[in-house]
Amino acid sequence: xxxxxxxxxxxxxxxxxxxxxxxxxxxxxxxxxxxxxxxxxxxxxxxxxxxxxxxxxxxxxxxxxxxxxxxxxxxxxxxxxxxxxxxxxxxxxxxxxxxxxxxxxxxxxxxxxxxxxxxxxxxxxxxxxxxxxxxxxxxxxxxxxxxxxxxxxxxxxxxxxxxxxxxxxxxxxxxxxxxxxxxxxxxxxxxxxxxxxxxxxxxxxxxxxxxxxxxxxxxxxxxxxxxxxxxxxxxxxxxxxxxxxxxxxxxxxxxxxxxxxxxxxxxxxxxxxxxxxxxxxxxxxxxxxxxxxxxxxxxxxxxxxxxxxxxxxxxxxxxxxxxxx
Amino acid sequence: xxxxxxxxxxxxxxxxxxxxxxxxxxxxxxxxxxxxxxxxxxxxxxxxxxxxxxxxxxxxxxxxxxxxxxxxxxxxxxxxxxxxxxxxxxxxxxxxxxxxxxxxxxxxxxxxxxxxxxxxxxxxxxxxxxxxxxxxxxxxxxxxxxxxxxxxxxxxxxxxxxxxxxxxxxxxxxxxxxxxxxxxxxxxxxxxxxxxxxxxxxxxxxxxxxxxxxxxxxxxxxxxxxxxxxxxxxxxxxxxxxxxxxxxxxxxxxxxxxxxxxxxxxxxxxxxxxxxxxxxxxxxxxxxxxxxxxxxxxxxxxxxxxxxxxxxxxxxxxxxxxxxxxxxxxxxxxxxxxxxxxxxxxxxxxxxxxxxxxxxxx
Ligand SMILES: Nc1ncnc2c1ncn2[C@@H]1O[C@H](COP(=O)(O)OP(=O)(O)OP(=O)(O)O)[C@@H](O)[C@H]1O
Ligand code: SF4
Ligand SMILES: [Mg+2]
Numbered sequence: 001x002x003x004x005x006x007x008x009x010x011x012x013x014x015x016x017x018x019x020x021x022x023x024x025x026x027x028x029x030x031x032x033x034x035x036x037x038x039x040x041x042x043x044x045x046x047x048x049x050x051x052x053x054x055x056x057x058x059x060x061x062x063x064x065x066x067x068x069x070x071x072x073x074x075x076x077x078x079x080x081x082x083x084x085x086x087x088x089x090x091x092x093x094x095x096x097x098x099x100x101x102x103x104x105x106x107x108x109x110x111x112x113x114x115x116x117x118x119x120x121x122x123x124x125x126x127x128x129x130x131x132x133x134x135x136x137x138x139x140x141x142x143x144x145x146x147x148x149x150x151x152x153x154x155x156x157x158x159x160x161x162x163x164x165x166x167x168x169x170x171x172x173x174x175x176x177x178x179x180x181x182x183x184x185x186x187x188x189x190x191x192x193x194x195x196x197x198x199x200x201x202x203x204x205x206x207x208x209x210x211x212x213x214x215x216x217x218x219x220x221x222x223x224x225x226x227x228x229x230x231x232x233x234x235x236x237x238x239x240x241x242x243x244x245x246x247x248x249x250x251x252x253x254x255x256x257x258x259x260x261x262x263x264x265x266x267x268x269x270x271x272x273x274x275x276x277x278x279x280x281x282x283x284x285x286x287x288x289x290x291x292x293x294x295x296x297x298x299x300x301x302x303x304x305x306x307x308x309x310x311x312x313x314x315x316x317x318x319x320x321x322x323x324x325x
Numbered sequence: 326x327x328x329x330x331x332x333x334x335x336x337x338x339x340x341x342x343x344x345x346x347x348x349x350x351x352x353x354x355x356x357x358x359x360x361x362x363x364x365x366x367x368x369x370x371x372x373x374x375x376x377x378x379x380x381x382x383x384x385x386x387x388x389x390x391x392x393x394x395x396x397x398x399x400x401x402x403x404x405x406x407x408x409x410x411x412x413x414x415x416x417x418x419x420x421x422x423x424x425x426x427x428x429x430x431x432x433x434x435x436x437x438x439x440x441x442x443x444x445x446x447x448x449x450x451x452x453x454x455x456x457x458x459x460x461x462x463x464x465x466x467x468x469x470x471x472x473x474x475x476x477x478x479x480x481x482x483x484x485x486x487x488x489x490x491x492x493x494x495x496x497x498x499x500x501x502x503x504x505x506x507x508x509x510x511x512x513x514x515x516x517x518x519x520x521x522x523x524x525x526x527x528x529x530x531x532x533x534x535x536x537x538x539x540x541x542x543x544x545x546x547x548x549x550x551x552x553x554x555x556x557x558x559x560x561x562x563x564x565x566x567x568x569x570x571x572x573x574x575x576x577x578x579x580x581x582x583x584x585x586x587x588x589x590x591x592x593x594x595x596x597x598x599x600x601x602x603x604x605x606x607x608x609x610x611x612x613x614x615x616x617x618x619x620x621x622x623x624x625x626x627x628x629x630x631x632x633x634x635x636x637x638x639x640x641x642x643x644x645x646x647x648x649x650x651x652x653x654x655x656x657x658x659x660x661x662x663x664x665x666x667x668x669x670x671x672x673x674x675x676x677x678x679x680x681x682x683x684x685x686x687x
Contacts, residue, residue: 221448222443222445222448222449223448223449223450223451223452225404225443225449226443226449226450226451226511227451228404228435229402229404229435229436229440229441230435230436230462230463230466230514231431231432231433231434231435231436231437231463231466231467232432232462232466233432234428241451241454244451244453244454245451245452245453248453318453319452319453320452320453320498320500321452321498321500
């Protein structure tokens, strides 16, 4: 087990390194003048010189990448407006446009995005699994058909329509805003409620369908018949034997899905005006803020890789048949 | 049989225990009907099945695929879904009526009075629970004991079914067991509550031949120890000869012949049973030609009139008055021997067997 995890961690780290190198090349080796782009619209010749010097843009590519990695590992210095600032490790660069280290900027955005996704995903996982399981138990009845029908309708409504409906009709919800959980948990939850509902509602449809299909399959298995033949209650047959088997694939999908949600909250953040990763990246995109964009790509890739690793480890815990070697 | 390979019956080496007349039946199935309403119509999987089985006896149920062996046995444990199955008749186990039993009574009955071993131990055990957890669950469903006591019982049962090192094995998952070991574990689970009725639905079909023999021995031994009644469903007449006291031959959802094993394997009375014997390869070991019974099993949606076997029976024209097509024969004694019954209009079937069928047998 330990060896397996170690192997997976090493391969995860290599994926992130490759991502850093690729995005670095993409942003800095392109046939444009990176210093000019980074400098932004209010560029002065001194500023341009600062940038060229602190990013060593006149040095060979390999050296620049090396410095970038050094920054991630131990931090580095940037000069802006004649002042030299230290950017602490892990330093993902410096935004000359906003005048802050990229790491600080993203570190403030990540908790927002995490909060949105954790809340939303909890809602859709619980609702989806609950409704799906009940539908599977009463398969073929009106209740089941209603659940399947509703999930089909919700699943085919575009996300922004759901968001719009929530914004227009759910006016009783607290105003959408972000407060740190550690500052005020109640305000935290209240301010995110609208975003959670929107994310939860649109995605629960899909989880209803997964869980229903998975549960129907599990209840049709031979081991379910064996469980019934033991003389245990039907509840226990369904919720212990059936659900345990049905949830393994659903949880696996969930893990990968949450990773995907984390790097795709742009819509939710924009609609509900929450200052998360997505908002930051869109802003950076509009301002050609290359260092921030690059930091965003690296954080996104790391999130995906880490979540995938977690899912794989979780899977080996959930399914004892998965042999590790 | 059409889609299964059947092995020849070995000569009956074991002397079946003499039938004690008037021995009280532990399992009594009377006029059992099981139907499944489907979009195409009613599937009549079991149509008027009756038999009785006392304790300490093994009944083998044989018959083609689809003849209703599994469906009728699952009804004994009340395993059919109430909403999509229509059941009538009576199944009495130890005096309790199972047909129409409440869900609550079924809970205390299943596993305790009657237990079942299924064909494929791989799919019949839950892949995510340890063997010990699965056996313990069965035990605790019927015994109010601590987890530790239940686990000790599970280890004990695993030892009894011949699993080496049971105290270590008890914490392993089914995938860590070989096929034969898994079936042993299934047997341990079925017997953990000392049920007086054990139903084994083709318990050795999924196993290789040497393991099959071990499992058969095990079931026979355990039956002796536990004194239970055993219903053993199989396609393999070789297995029947080895393990059974009685045979019930099923065709199209009904019993067509019933009696002691040595008589039915030695001189069956029903043309379908003759077909079964003829369809198996020569015992001598030299592979001879197979003679599958011509025709195909009856449609359970539209059963033939009269005798269900008549469209495939070469003797139907021997019976006068077109009876085979018009009148369903009763399951009654057809010879002087009252201990065996058959569902066929043919006169003097024992003579027909001796003069016409026996010489043809491989
Ligand atoms: N739930 C169900 N709904 C509809 N038809 C069913 C259902 N269960 C069983 N049947 C049908 O009932 C018939 C009898 O099935 P059963 O499983 O008892 O056969 P069997 O004698 O055990 O055959 P095998 O040797 O293949 O195990 C089959 O034709 C089967 O298709
Ligand atoms: S009743 Fe007639 S058709 Fe049926 S098995 Fe006997 S002889 Fe054949
Ligand atoms: Mg069967």
